[in-house]
Structure formats: C-alpha cells, structure tokens
Amino acid sequence: MLDATSTATRPDNAPADHPPVKAEKVGILLANLGTPDHYSYWPMRRYLSEFLSDKRVIDYPSWKWQPLLQLIILSKRPFASGEAYKSIWNHDKGESPLMTITKDQTNAMAKAMEEIYGDRVMVDFCMRYGNPSTKSKVEKMIAAGCRKILFVPLYPQYAGATSATANDQFFRVLMDQPWQPAARTIEPYFDHPEYIDALAKSVEDAYAKMEKTPDILVCSYHGMPKRYLMQGDPYHCQCQKTTRLLRERLGWDESQITTTFQSVFGPEEWLRPYTVEHVAELAKQGKKNIAVIAPAFSADCIETLEEINEEIFESFEHAGGEDFTYIPCLNDSDVHISALSSVIRNNLKGWLD
Structure with missing residues (x-):
C-alpha cells in the first residue's frame, strides 16, 4: 500500500501552542x-x-x-x-x-x-x-x-x-x-468500456487456450432475493446489461452466453436462474462443454474458488457434463x-x- 504520510508542521501564522497539522x-x-x-x-x-x-x-x-x-x-x-x-x-x-x-x-x-x-x-x-x-x-x-x-x-x-x-x-x-x-x-462501473473490455479479454485469453470451444459461457453473478429487485434494487438489471455488453464486445449471438445467479441462501425465492441448477440443465440439453465466469466479483474468493469450482462443477458433472472451465476473476491483472x-x-x- 502507498502510505503517503508526511511530517506534521504547525500552520503558518498559527500560535505556538497550535497542534501540528499533516500536509494534505x-x-x-x-x-x-x-x-x-x-x-x-x-x-x-x-x-x-x-x-x-x-x-x-x-x-x-x-x-x-x-x-x-x-x-x-x-x-x-x-x-x-x-x-x-x-x-x-x-x-x-x-x-x-x-x-x-x-x-x-x-x-x-x-x-x-x-x-x-x-x-x-x-x-x-x-x-x-x-x-x-x-x-x-x-x-x-x-x-x-x-x-x-x-x-x-x-x-x-x-x-x-x-x-x-x-x-x-x-x-x-x-x-x-x-x-x-x-x-x-x-x-x-458495470458498463464501463474498460471493465467490459477487461472481461472480454479474459474470456478471449481463456478460449484461446482450450482445445474445444465451449458450447456456452455462463455468466454467474452472486444472487439476491427476488424481493429486493421488486423493491427497486438495480442489481439484476445491471448484471443483465453487463452480460449483454460483454456479448456485444465479443461479437457473439445470444445462444453463446447466458446469465445466472449463485449463492442462494434461505427459503425465499432468489433471482433466477440459479447457476447450480442451470448448469445441470445445460448438460441435460447436450451442452457438455461449458465455461463459467463471475463478472460480479472483482477478486476470486470462496464463492468462485469453492462454490463454482466445486459445488457448481459437481452439479454439471453429475448431470452428464464433460468439460467445465472456470475463467478466473480479473483479480490484479493489468x-x-x-x-x-x-x-x-x-x-x-x-x-x-
């Protein structure tokens, strides 16, 4: 961390007993x-x-x-x-x-x-x-x-x-x-051009390393109760826009990308579709090779490294899925x-x- 501290000094024209003040x-x-x-x-x-x-x-x-x-x-x-x-x-x-x-x-x-x-x-x-x-x-x-x-x-x-x-x-x-x-x-900054470009580059870099192109890219966002959306929280709409802008930047059609929500907690309905269920459904539909990205997370954490890579992957695999690729968060990339x-x-x- 950059700690731009400086020596405190008494302000000009201040009395002798004035406490020292740091440079702004x-x-x-x-x-x-x-x-x-x-x-x-x-x-x-x-x-x-x-x-x-x-x-x-x-x-x-x-x-x-x-x-x-x-x-x-x-x-x-x-x-x-x-x-x-x-x-x-x-x-x-x-x-x-x-x-x-x-x-x-x-x-x-x-x-x-x-x-x-x-x-x-x-x-x-x-x-x-x-x-x-x-x-x-x-x-x-x-x-x-x-x-x-x-x-x-x-x-x-x-x-x-x-x-x-x-x-x-x-x-x-x-x-x-x-x-x-x-x-x-x-x-x-969900629609900031450089953020969208950074997401797109992470997808392009990941796809370039794969032997087979995934059937679909799953954009998995952290979930929230649907009730919050109905009360006016803009999160759902901003997630959908991020996915749309990412798709447009990649030059893809709608069949190549989808939006889902993870980390459901409690008994009430949350934003749908749920990632853990949707990846299983994709496998049953014949989409055996998928990639998953988490655009709402600025850094890899328990929800990506454990939930996506383990729980969500297992759901896909148990439903007949074959190739599952998690594309890491942007983290500290340039x-x-x-x-x-x-x-x-x-x-x-x-x-x-």
Whole structure:
C-alpha cells in the first residue's frame, strides 16, 4: 500500500501552542466484502455473525432473525464454512485468497496512482466485514493528513447488500470524526468500456487456450432475493446489461452466453436462474462443454474458488457434463487495474486534475 504520510508542521501564522497539522493528501480507499481471520470455528463465527447481522444482507426483524442466527445457524454453519475456506486457504501466507488478491490489487493500484499523482495520494484497502476494518483504515488516512477520501467499493454492479452496505459503513465511521474529510464514493462501473473490455479479454485469453470451444459461457453473478429487485434494487438489471455488453464486445449471438445467479441462501425465492441448477440443465440439453465466469466479483474468493469450482462443477458433472472451465476473476491483472484506474481517475476530477 502507498502510505503517503508526511511530517506534521504547525500552520503558518498559527500560535505556538497550535497542534501540528499533516500536509494534505487525497486518500483512495478500496473496499471489498471481507474474510474471516482463520477457518477455525470462532473466527468463522465472528465473521459470519457480523456478515449475517447486517440489515442490508438479511433484512428480517432482529427479534425474529437473531435468535435463529445465534442459536441455530451459527452453531453449525461455521464448521461447514470453515471446511470450505480451508480447502482454498492460502496456507503460505496464513490468509484467504480474497485477502491475498486484494493486497495485490492495492499494491498495483498504488503504483499506478503514484505514477500519475506522485506523493499527493495515499492508497489502501479495507473490508466491510472482518479485518482490516473500514474504521481502522479511514482513521489511518485521516491521521496521515487525508482531507479528501475517495471510497471505492470493488463491486462493478450496485446492490444494497454490497455497494450500499460498504458505503454505509464508510459514512458511519465519518460520523465519529471531529474533523471530517471531504468524501466521495464511486458509481457502479458495470458498463464501463474498460471493465467490459477487461472481461472480454479474459474470456478471449481463456478460449484461446482450450482445445474445444465451449458450447456456452455462463455468466454467474452472486444472487439476491427476488424481493429486493421488486423493491427497486438495480442489481439484476445491471448484471443483465453487463452480460449483454460483454456479448456485444465479443461479437457473439445470444445462444453463446447466458446469465445466472449463485449463492442462494434461505427459503425465499432468489433471482433466477440459479447457476447450480442451470448448469445441470445445460448438460441435460447436450451442452457438455461449458465455461463459467463471475463478472460480479472483482477478486476470486470462496464463492468462485469453492462454490463454482466445486459445488457448481459437481452439479454439471453429475448431470452428464464433460468439460467445465472456470475463467478466473480479473483479480490484479493489468487490464483490471487499468480499468479501475480509469474509474478512479474520473472520480478524482476536481480534487486531482
């Protein structure tokens, strides 16, 4: 991370007892969902409790939801989730892949920003749930002299349970600051030309390495209850547009690509079609060779490395599917960093020109 701190000095013409003030910087704070500190029971329970207690994620009344969550769900789910995390854990670094990749993205973005803005910026990252917390990183930026902070949720498509809750937490932290910095949040970038181009290049690169061209590309997005769509959340529409723009950029017809939704949780209906069911149906229809990409995820994580590569793959295989290729997230690839850099630079206009 680029830590553009500087020595604090007393302002010109200030009295001798005036506290020193840091030279002003602009903070660029990347934000992702989060990760447990470890895959063992108690770290998993703490992480899941924070995540599943968020009203943006589960909006049931607390009196109804919390007893179910604390007494039943969290007595069992940490074990199952812990095993899933263990299967993908970066044991060399003692952290989840999401943490490793987010650090790499931040380092790459810091270099890109330093080349453009020099020491006028400070680039760092935080997590909505778990560590490093939004609070710790905002306070670090303010202490370093950041009088302006651009908050960058790493979600291409907006959803209340992702972008909005990250923004909520960011502004909650600012509420406690005696001297608030100016603050901006980025718009979703689901249709940004460079983001679409980065997705397309990742598909083209993956297809070029295959002996047989897949029968269809499945764009699997994280799901949400259908009720949220009916209440006005734009996520579903933005996912559909991302797929359409990707198809147009690739020059494909509609039969070569499809949109699905994964990670269904709870009893109510979620956005359809469900990825785990749809890939099985594709196999039964004779589409024995498929590729899967996850455009809603900026970094590979439990939902891609474990859910897609294991649960969804097994569903396809058990239905008679033969060739299954997962195309990794954009992660810290040059094209991804370039696309994010373009989004960030556009949002810094007026602050850093």
